[in-house]
Amino acid sequence: MPLSHPRLWLPLLAATLAAMPVGSSVQAQGAAPPSWKAGAASAKITPDTEMWMAGYAARTKPAEGVELDLYAKALVIEDQAGTPWALVTLDLIGIPRNVRLFVAEQVEKQHGIAPERLVLNASHTHSGPELRTERSFATADPAKYYDAAAAYTNKLQSTLVRLIGEAKAKLEPAKLDYCHARCGFAMNRRRPNGKGGYNNAPNPEGPVDLSVPVLRVATANNAGGKELAFIFGYSCHCTTLGHQRFSGDYAGYAQQYLQEAHPGVISMFMNGCGGDQNPYPRNTMELAQAHGRSLATAVEAALTTSFKPLSGKIRAAYREIPLAYDTLPTREQLEAQTKSGTKLDADHATRVLSRLNETGSLPTDYPYPVQVTRLGDQLTWVTLGGEVVVDYALRLKQEIKDPIVWVSGYSNDVMTYIPSLRVWKEGGYEAGEAMKWGTHPTRWSERIEEQIIATVHELRRSLNP
Numbered sequence: 001m002p003l004s005h006p007r008l009w010l011p012l013l014a015a016t017l018a019a020m021p022v023g024s025s026v027q028a029q030g031a032a033p034p035s036w037k038a039g040a041a042s043a044k045i046t047p048d049t050e051m052w053m054a055g056y057a058a059r060t061k062p063a064e065g066v067e068l069d070l071y072a073k074a075l076v077i078e079d080q081a082g083t084p085w086a087l088v089t090l091d092l093i094g095i096p097r098n099v100r101l102f103v104a105e106q107v108e109k110q111h112g113i114a115p116e117r118l119v120l121n122a123s124h125t126h127s128g129p130e131l132r133t134e135r136s137f138a139t140a141d142p143a144k145y146y147d148a149a150a151a152y153t154n155k156l157q158s159t160l161v162r163l164i165g166e167a168k169a170k171l172e173p174a175k176l177d178y179c180h181a182r183c184g185f186a187m188n189r190r191r192p193n194g195k196g197g198y199n200n201a202p203n204p205e206g207p208v209d210l211s212v213p214v215l216r217v218a219t220a221n222n223a224g225g226k227e228l229a230f231i232f233g234y235s236c237h238c239t240t241l242g243h244q245r246f247s248g249d250y251a252g253y254a255q256q257y258l259q260e261a262h263p264g265v266i267s268m269f270m271n272g273c274g275g276d277q278n279p280y281p282r283n284t285m286e287l288a289q290a291h292g293r294s295l296a297t298a299v300e301a302a303l304t305t306s307f308k309p310l311s312g313k314i315r316a317a318y319r320e321i322p323l324a325y326d327t328l329p330t331r332e333q334l335e336a337q338t339k340s341g342t343k344l345d346a347d348h349a350t351r352v353l354s355r356l357n358e359t360g361s362l363p364t365d366y367p368y369p370v371q372v373t374r375l376g377d378q379l380t381w382v383t384l385g386g387e388v389v390v391d392y393a394l395r396l397k398q399e400i401k402d403p404i405v406w407v408s409g410y411s412n413d414v415m416t417y418i419p420s421l422r423v424w425k426e427g428g429y430e431a432g433e434a435m436k437w438g439t440h441p442t443r444w445s446e447r448i449e450e451q452i453i454a455t456v457h458e459l460r461r462s463l464n465p
């Protein structure tokens with residue numbers, strides 16, 4: 001599949017900007033008044049109690065300290081009509097559905113920002129705390145770590161609501177500029193094993209999305225504009241590390257390096273469609289730092305290019321669709337599986353059976369969140385739930401005919417992997433095997449890609465003109 005990148009647009013304006021010094025303000029040239037207001041805020045969310053770590057089932061003990069602090073960061077933007085929009089990024093494995101629902105409700109109530117105008121994104125670091133509040137993840141003293149996860153999640157929710165309020169209170173006239181570059185350490189991690197299956201191993205022939213989209217937020221009250229925030233994306237698992245100390249992995253380092261180089265700026269990482277992408281090489285702290293440096297450098301490279309200024313209104317649409325599961329297992333099949341399958345199959349069947357016993361039936365679908373935001377007339381931002389594989393980013397960037405298209409996964413609810421039809425048919429971990437680690441009754445249905453893509457297009461159309 002070809003590499004995809006946002007298409008060039010308004011060549012005349014781009015040429016004009018190219019002739020101007022980097023960072024110079026369109027407004028300073030005597031054009032339109034600032035059409036945006038922006039404010040950003042940041043809070044440390046490193047656990048201060050003993051917690052289990054998320055992402056690798058093989059761990060046998062809780063975290064043993066902190067390598068790099070974890071952060072939640074919020075950006076609030078208002079358009080000229082005074083309609084606010086909020087983005088929150090998190091150095092965490094994911095976003096549980098209950099956290100999204102609580103935060104969305106409170107943010108609307110307390111800060112007047114409607115749920116469709118709230119985007120939450122997780123970096124998917126595998127060196128953060130375990131957030132699941134089920135007694136199935138910790139191999140030692142599960143009740144203790146269940147309670148710790150529940151307490152952490154409660155505190156996180158109120159932190160996020162407060163943080164959005166802080167960012168909103170800081171709103172000041174701003175300008176928004178888009179730019180992009182590329183970064184090369186992500187590689188497809190689905191390698192054909194020659195026996196019809198796929199191994200988790202670097203596959204340089206597999207599809208990737210190496211783009212690094214950047215939204216630069218700066219004040220609009222003087223000639224150059226003081227930088228307030230950078231939001232930057234990359235489609236790659238945040239899994240350089242599998243250590244026992246808390247860390248934001250490469251994404252945490254990239255954010256830290258950018259903030260060191262730009263004092264006062266809040267830098268925010270948005271994971272993209274990195275469900276089937278890993279950072280390579282991996283496994284050492286030095287490599288997490290090297291990848292963080294590469295990504296920060298790519299953001300700096302993007303900042304040397306001609307910016308594409310955003311102007312217009314903010315429009316947003318959010319919908320939870322009933323994403324269909326495949327044919328559900330019967331009670332008899334599950335019971336047989338608890339006795340004769342592999343340990344993973346047996347444990348999964350036991351969890352699904354207890355769901356069946358609790359509720360009397362298994363769900364046929366999952367409320368999957370799809371969100372589309374238009375920031376001005378230029379940028380269309382698709383934010384999808386789950387661990388979305390790269391095919392979605394490549395396809396949507398080709399199909400949506402707006403000047404700039406940004407596609408992010410790991411948004412609003414990270415329930416499991418989201419394979420494309422291609423990956424679903426190929427099989428393997430991202431296609432459905434991974435779902436056996438949770439309580440989903442079975443894999444997704446064959447309609448998965450069609451259901452999600454059709455909804456994205458429908459929501460995009462609803463935001464016309």
Ligand SMILES: [Zn+2]
Nearest residue numbers: 124237275387
């Ligand atoms: Zn993952």
